[in-house]
Amino acid sequence: MAIGTLAVQRKVSLSEPLWVRILLISIALIFLVLFLFFPLLIIFTQAFDKGWAVYLASISDPDALAAIRLTILVAAITVPLNAIFGVAAAWSITKFRFKGKNILITLIDLPFAVSPVIAGLVFVLLFGGQGLFGEWLFQNDMKIIFAVPGIILATMFITFPFVARELIPIMQSQGSSEEEASVLLGASGWKTFVHVTLPNIKWGLLYGIILCNARAIGEFGAVSVVSGHIRGLTNTLPLHIEILYNEYQFTASFAVASLMSVAAIVTLILKNFFEWKMNNGIGESV
Amino acid sequence: MIQLTDISKNFGRYQALKHINLDIPSGELVALLGPSGSGKTSLLRIIAGLEAADEGVIHFEEQATNDYGQQVGFVFQHYALFKHMTVFENVAYGLKVKKRKERLPKQKIREKVQELLQLVRLEEFADRYPSQLSGGQRQRVALARTLAVEPKILLLDEPFGALDAKVRKELRRWLRRLHDEVSVTTIFVTHDQEEALDVADRIVVLNEGVVVQEGTPDEVYHHPNSPFVYNFLGDVNLFKGRLERGKLHQGLCEWEISGDLERQSEAAVGFVRPHDLLITRDLTVKDSVPAWITYIQAFGKSVKIELKRQDSDEYLEAELSREQFNELQLQKKELVYIKPNQLHVFTPDDYSI
Numbered sequence: 001m002a003i004g005t006l007a008v009q010r011k012v013s014l015s016e017p018l019w020v021r022i023l024l025i026s027i028a029l030i031f032l033v034l035f036l037f038f039p040l041l042i043i044f045t046q047a048f049d050k051g052w053a054v055y056l057a058s059i060s061d062p063d064a065l066a067a068i069r070l071t072i073l074v075a076a077i078t079v080p081l082n083a084i085f086g087v088a089a090a091w092s093i094t095k096f097r098f099k100g101k102n103i104l105i106t107l108i109d110l111p112f113a114v115s116p117v118i119a120g121l122v123f124v125l126l127f128g129g130q131g132l133f134g135e136w137l138f139q140n141d142m143k144i145i146f147a148v149p150g151i152i153l154a155t156m157f158i159t160f161p162f163v164a165r166e167l168i169p170i171m172q173s174q175g176s177s178e179e180e181a182s183v184l185l186g187a188s189g190w191k192t193f194v195h196v197t198l199p200n201i202k203w204g205l206l207y208g209i210i211l212c213n214a215r216a217i218g219e220f221g222a223v224s225v226v227s228g229h230i231r232g233l234t235n236t237l238p239l240h241i242e243i244l245y246n247e248y249q250f251t252a253s254f255a256v257a258s259l260m261s262v263a264a265i266v267t268l269i270l271k272n273f274f275e276w277k278m279n280n281g282i283g284e285s286v
Numbered sequence: 287m288i289q290l291t292d293i294s295k296n297f298g299r300y301q302a303l304k305h306i307n308l309d310i311p312s313g314e315l316v317a318l319l320g321p322s323g324s325g326k327t328s329l330l331r332i333i334a335g336l337e338a339a340d341e342g343v344i345h346f347e348e349q350a351t352n353d354y355g356q357q358v359g360f361v362f363q364h365y366a367l368f369k370h371m372t373v374f375e376n377v378a379y380g381l382k383v384k385k386r387k388e389r390l391p392k393q394k395i396r397e398k399v400q401e402l403l404q405l406v407r408l409e410e411f412a413d414r415y416p417s418q419l420s421g422g423q424r425q426r427v428a429l430a431r432t433l434a435v436e437p438k439i440l441l442l443d444e445p446f447g448a449l450d451a452k453v454r455k456e457l458r459r460w461l462r463r464l465h466d467e468v469s470v471t472t473i474f475v476t477h478d479q480e481e482a483l484d485v486a487d488r489i490v491v492l493n494e495g496v497v498v499q500e501g502t503p504d505e506v507y508h509h510p511n512s513p514f515v516y517n518f519l520g521d522v523n524l525f526k527g528r529l530e531r532g533k534l535h536q537g538l539c540e541w542e543i544s545g546d547l548e549r550q551s552e553a554a555v556g557f558v559r560p561h562d563l564l565i566t567r568d569l570t571v572k573d574s575v576p577a578w579i580t581y582i583q584a585f586g587k588s589v590k591i592e593l594k595r596q597d598s599d600e601y602l603e604a605e606l607s608r609e610q611f612n613e614l615q616l617q618k619k620e621l622v623y624i625k626p627n628q629l630h631v632f633t634p635d636d637y638s639i
Contacts, residue, residue, distance in 0.1 A: 185380035
C-alpha cells in the first residue's frame with residue numbers, strides 16, 4: 001500500500017501540468033518558426049520573387065559561377081587536408097603517450113576560440129604586402145593575400161578542429177586494444193588502420209567531414225579579410241552574396257543565398273544520418 | 287622456455303616492475319597471480335611486446351629476440367574482438383593479413399577457421415557479430431582468433447575476469463583441457479587465487495612489482511614463503527605471540543608450529559587456515575581458547591563459523607565439513623573452545639620480503 005502511494009506521488013511530481021507543457025512547447029515552436037523556418041522561407045520567396053528567369057540568370061551570371069567554382073575548389077582542397085590532419089591528430093592524441101598532449105588538444109581548439117576576422121588578419125600580417133614574408137613573396141612573384149592561396153589558408157585555419165574534435169572522443173572511448181590485437185595477429189600498421197581503425201571511426205569521420213565542409217563553404221569573416229573581393233577571381237559564395245546585397249541586387253543575392261541554403265539543408269540531413277549511424281554503431285558494441 | 291632476466295618497468299615515477307627474473311618452461315600453463323597494481327598485467331604486456339621493458343631481456347627458446355613476429359598470441363581482458371566483423375572474419379583475420387607469399391589460399395583459410403570454430407564449439411555462430419554473443423562465447427572467439435596464427439606462446443590477460451561465476455568455472459576447465467590438447471606454453475594473469483590454484487601447473491605470485499613466490503599450486507598453497515602469500519591465497523586467522531623452542535606462546539597457551547624450530551622472536555604471528563581450526567566443547571583440551579560463536583553460514587558443502595574470542599574479542603573464522611558440523615550440533619551464541627591445528631609462523635623478518 002505504502003509503496004503504491006509513493007509511486008503515484010512520484011509520477012505526479014515528475015510530470016508537469018498540461019498548461020505548462022503546452023506553454024513550453026509553444027515557446028519552442030514559435031522561436032523555431034520565427035528565427036529558423038521563417039528566414040529560410042524568405043530566402044526562397046525573395047529568390048523567386050521575379051520568377052524563374054531572373055533566378056536562373058542570377059545564378060548563371062559569370063561572377064556567380066566563378067564564385068561557385070572558387071567555393072567548390074576551396075572546399076575540395078581544405079576538406080581532404082583537414083580530414084587527414086584530423087585523423088592524424090586524433091590518432092596521435094588517443095593512441096600515444098607523450099608530453100604536451102594537453103597543449104596539442106588546446107591548440108586544436110584555437111580556431112574555435114579566435115574570431116575569424118582576427119584569424120584572417122593574422123594571415124595578412126604574415127603574408128600581406130607589409131607583412132613578415134611580404135617582401136620575400138613579392139620578390140619571388142608569389143601572391144597569397146588577395147588571391148586564392150590566402151582564401152585556402154584562411155579556410156584551412158578556420159575548419160582545422162572539426163574532424164579532430166569529432167574523432168578524439170570516439171577514439172578515446174574505443175581505446176587501442178583492437179589495434180593491439182590486430183598488430184599481434186601479424187597485421188602491419190597500415191592494414192590495422194584500414195581494416196580495424198577506419199571501420200570503427202567511419203561514421204564519426206564522415207560526420208566531422210560534413211561539418212568541416214559546411215563551414216568551408218560558408219566561412220565569411222576570415223575569407224573576407226584575405227580575399228580582397230575581386231569579382232570573378234577571389235569571391236567565394238558568401239562574399240558574392242554580400243556584394244550583391246550591398247549593390248541592392250536583392251533578388252540576385254537571395255537567389256545565390258538559396259543555393260547555399262540548399263547546401264545547408266543537405267548538410268543537415270547527412271549530419272543526422274551519420275549521427276544516427278554512429279549511435280547505432282556504439283549501441284551495437286555495448 | 288621463456289627466460290625473463292632483470293625486467294624493470296616504470297610509468298613515470300611509479301615503478302611497476304622491479305628486477306623480475308623468471309623462467310617459464312615450454313608447454314606449461316602458468317598463472318601470474320597478484321592483487322591489482324602488482325604489475326602482473328604490465329609483465330604480460332611486456333612478454334607480448336605491447337610494452338617495452340625499461341631494463342632487462344627476454345629470451346624465447348634459447349635465442350634472444352626483439353623480433354616477436356607471430357610467436358606470441360594475446361587474448362585481451364575484454365576480448366578486443368573486431369566489432370564490425372563476423373565471428374568468422376575475426377578468426378580469419380590473422381590468416382588474411384599475412385603477406386601474400388605466406389598467405390594460405392582462400393579455401394585453406396576457410397577450412398582452418400571452421401576447424402578452429404569447432405575447437406571452441408562455435409561452428410553455428412560463424413556469421414554472428416560479436417555484439418550478438420554472450421561473454422563466454424566472445425572469450426572463445428578471442429581464443430580461436432589467437433590460435434589461428436599458431437602462436438608458440440599464448441598469453442591471456444584476466445581471461446575470465448568479466449564472466450559470471452558459473453561460466454568462469456566452466457571456461458577455466460575448458461582452457462585446461464584445451465591447453466593439454468594444443469600444448470602451447472600458456473601464461474595467464476589473474477587476481478583470483480582459486481582460479482590459479484585450480485588451473486595452473488605453476489603459479490607466480492606477484493606483489494608491488496616483485497615476484498614473491500613461484501611454484502606448483504601445492505607448494506604455494508601449503509608452503510607460502512611470506513605472510514603476503516599466505517594471506518593472498520586464502521582466508522586466515524592470526525595468532526600473535528612469542529616464538530620460543532619451536533612453540534608459539536600466547537598467554538598460557540603454547541602451540542606446536544611447523545617449519546624451522548630454531549627461530550626465536552618476541553613478536554611472531556601464527557597463521558591458521560579456517561579449516562585448520564579445531565572446535566570443541568571439551569574444556570579440558572589442552573591449549574584451547576574460549577570463544578563465542580557469532581555467526582554460522584550453513585549452506586553449501588562446508589560450514590563457515592565466525593567466532594569471537596572471549597579473552598581478546600578478536601574475530602576468528604573456522605570451516606567445518608558438514609559431517610563434523612552435524613556431529614557437533616553447534617549453535618549460535620554458544621561458548622566453545624578452539625585450537626589451531628596447523629600453525630604457520632612468520633616473524634617480523636619475514637615481513638620484509
